[in-house]
Amino acid sequence: MAASVGQVLALVLVAALWGGTQPLLKRASSRLQRVRERNWARQLVQEMKTLFLNIEYLMPFFLNQCGSLLYYFTLASTDLTLAVPISNSLAIVFTLIVGKFLGEDIGGKRAFAGIILTMAGITLCITSSMNKTQGQPSTL
Numbered sequence: 410m411a412a413s414v415g416q417v418l419a420l421v422l423v424a425a426l427w428g429g430t431q432p433l434l435k436r437a438s439s440r441l442q443r444v445r446e447r448n449w450a451r452q453l454v455q456e457m458k459t460l461f462l463n464i465e466y467l468m469p470f471f472l473n474q475c476g477s478l479l480y481y482f483t484l485a486s487t488d489l490t491l492a493v494p495i496s497n498s499l500a501i502v503f504t505l506i507v508g509k510f511l512g513e514d515i516g517g518k519r520a521f522a523g524i525i526l527t528m529a530g531i532t533l534c535i536t537s538s539m540n541k542t543q544g545q546p547s548t549l
Contacts, residue, residue, distance in 0.1 A: 412491050412538045418484045420495040426476025428503025430469035432511050437466035491538050498527050531543070 410421075437460075446452040448491045460466050484492055502524050515532075535543050 412487050412535075414539075416483060417451065417535055417538075419479060420487065420492055421499060423476045423480045423483065424499030425495045426472050426479070426504050428500035429507045430473040430476070431500075431504045432508040433469035433512060434466065434473065436511065437463060448543075472548045488538070491534055494534055495531055496532060502527055514538075538547065 428451065444455045446455050460470075480492075480496060492532050505520055505524060
């Protein structure tokens with residue numbers, strides 16, 4: 410089964426929601442380190458309170474879960490051999506890009522080279538799938 414342009418765009422949106430929210434969740438969840446309780450149950454309750462009463466954490470968490478919901482619905486009509494590579498590898502690319510905008514150290518030239526190679530691989534996957542959609546034999 411080949412993917413349509415709409416399905417590919419939905420998978421890119423999933424990757425953006427997953428990858429774009431990871432650095433934001435990391436930053437917001439750093440407040441967990443301040444919570445210390447003697448009992449493990451009280452510790453869990455305090456951590457949950459700290460996270461779920463923090464709008465800085467809730468918004469990226471909500472967007473991340475919207476990405477998961479969109480992924481679930483997209484999988485119903487998309488080939489897994491295309492859906493998994495696009496969503497997972499592009500999520501890493503979006504994580505690096507958003508992390509860089511937030512001032513995190515992402516690894517310099519090697520990270521940039523990894524982004525370029527990832528984009529080249531995803532382009533090949535999408536092109537191969539689009540050729541199948543148009544009834545042409547894949548050149549890969």
